[in-house]
Amino acid sequence: MIKEIEISDYRNISGLVLKPVPQINVIYGQNAQGKTNLLEAIWLFTGGHSFRGAKDNELIAFGKTTFEMNMKFFSQEREQCAKINMTNGRRNVTINEIEKQSASSLVGVFCAVVFSPEHLSLVKEGPANRRNFIDGSLCQSKPAYAKLLMRYNRTLSQRNILLKEIAKHSELRDTLEIWDEKLASYGVSIVKERFSYLDMLQPAVEEIYHGISSEKEHFSLQYDSSFLKEGQREDIQACFLEKLKSSRKSDLMFGYTTAGPHRDDISFYIDKVPARAFGSQGQQRSVALALKLAESRVMESITGDKPVMLLDDVMSELDENRQDYILNHLKDQQVFITCCDPNTIHQLKQGALFKIQQGRLTEQTVLEA
Ligand SMILES: Nc1ncnc2c1ncn2[C@@H]1O[C@H](COP(=O)(O)OP(=O)(O)OP(=O)(O)O)[C@@H](O)[C@H]1O
Numbered sequence: 439m440i441k442e443i444e445i446s447d448y449r450n451i452s453g454l455v456l457k458p459v460p461q462i463n464v465i466y467g468q469n470a471q472g473k474t475n476l477l478e479a480i481w482l483f484t485g486g487h488s489f490r491g492a493k494d495n496e497l498i499a500f501g502k503t504t505f506e507m508n509m510k511f512f513s514q515e516r517e518q519c520a521k522i523n524m525t526n527g528r529r530n531v532t533i534n535e536i537e538k539q540s541a542s543s544l545v546g547v548f549c550a551v552v553f554s555p556e557h558l559s560l561v562k563e564g565p566a567n568r569r570n571f572i573d574g575s576l577c578q579s580k581p582a583y584a585k586l587l588m589r590y591n592r593t594l595s596q597r598n599i600l601l602k603e604i605a606k607h608s609e610l611r612d613t614l615e616i617w618d619e620k621l622a623s624y625g626v627s628i629v630k631e632r633f634s635y636l637d638m639l640q641p642a643v644e645e646i647y648h649g650i651s652s653e654k655e656h657f658s659l660q661y662d663s664s665f666l667k668e669g670q671r672e673d674i675q676a677c678f679l680e681k682l683k684s685s686r687k688s689d690l691m692f693g694y695t696t697a698g699p700h701r702d703d704i705s706f707y708i709d710k711v712p713a714r715a716f717g718s719q720g721q722q723r724s725v726a727l728a729l730k731l732a733e734s735r736v737m738e739s740i741t742g743d744k745p746v747m748l749l750d751d752v753m754s755e756l757d758e759n760r761q762d763y764i765l766n767h768l769k770d771q772q773v774f775i776t777c778c779d780p781n782t783i784h785q786l787k788q789g790a791l792f793k794i795q796q797g798r799l800t801e802q803t804v805l806e807a
């Protein structure tokens with residue numbers, strides 16, 4: 439939970455101090471005033487990169503050479519503070535007055551879940567978005583998973599290099615087996631972690647989606663493996679090795695590994711119909727939101743801390759019932775929610791409203807229950 443955040447020279451935010459309440463904090467203002475910038479700044483304290491895909495040096499205010507942010511927060515059962523400053527193209531991080539080697543030291547110290555309109559790609563676009571969703575969430579709540587994923591990806595790119603080399607030097611073909619073994623041993627751990635994550639996520643998304651749709655629609659999901667049969671959870675390593683062997687010919691032809699956890703996908707269904715192809719805008723948005731709300735619930739069960747929710751522009755395209763459910767669902771955790779018109783959140787009974795204009799907070803109202 440954030441107690442206070444101070445930001446200077448971050449995008450259009452030249453100087454701002456925000457003292458949020460522990461419940462819902464509404465950040466409102468006209469277009470291009472800095473609402474998303476503020477959420478993005480908070481998100482950087484998770485140790486991740488901008489959720490808008492921005493490069494680090496794009497985050498510094500025009501005409502400046504550095505930005506600085508300080509945050510006081512409560513997590514892991516104690517008060518903590520962290521500082522991020524960006525100098526010479528590098529993000530420097532200090533946690534509780536101790537300088538850290540890299541920004542990723544923040545991972546697991548401060549946890550948040552973000553939903554922004556870009557996250558609709560989770561439902562609408564290709565499988566990489568869905569893999570990144572589970573992998574990102576697992577990395578935040580289990581730092582060991584990040585290491586595992588890194589090892590898998592490194593092995594994968596080495597195998598891919600080798601596949602291309604074999605075209606020129608066929609004698610290298612014998613070494614492929616060593617990489618297959620290595621890839622399969624990391625791959626099996628990744629798939630097992632994803633399965634156990636989805637086992638926790640699935641019931642939570644189902645319940646939340648049911649609630650968002652006023653109990654009218656049912657959500658379900660399915661992990662689509664590139665090498666396991668539907669529902670299969672046994673002998674994962676053997677199956678992966680078998681698949682690597684049987685697709686060796688095409689792997690050599692394409693010059694990359696055509697099957698493995700890096701090619702897996704997850705399908706989402708509303709009333710048993712694929713949400714990607716048939717869902718309405720509001721339904722697709724509800725799915726993405728339900729996934730994010732469920733992610734926060736699962737993260738809490740793994741880390742013991744309720745993550746901070748950052749909801750950028752969630753209310754548009756949702757009808758009143760769906761909006762109402764979301765606000766009610768978020769009562770007992772700290773939330774930052776942006777909108778242009780605070781009247782869209784008129785159901786809000788307890789929380790605070792902050793008006794942002796040209797990167798500055800100009801009005802503040804606290805609603806007491
Ligand atoms: N590095 C930067 N330095 C200065 N200003 C920047 C920088 N990057 C972006 N901006 C400006 O920040 C402004 C506000 O951006 P932001 O995305 O936060 O708006 P918003 O309040 O979320 O608006 P909307 O309601 O349209 O989503 C933009 O007009 C943009 O030009």
Ligand SMILES: [Mg+2]
Pocket residue numbers: 473474475750751
């Ligand atoms: Mg915005």
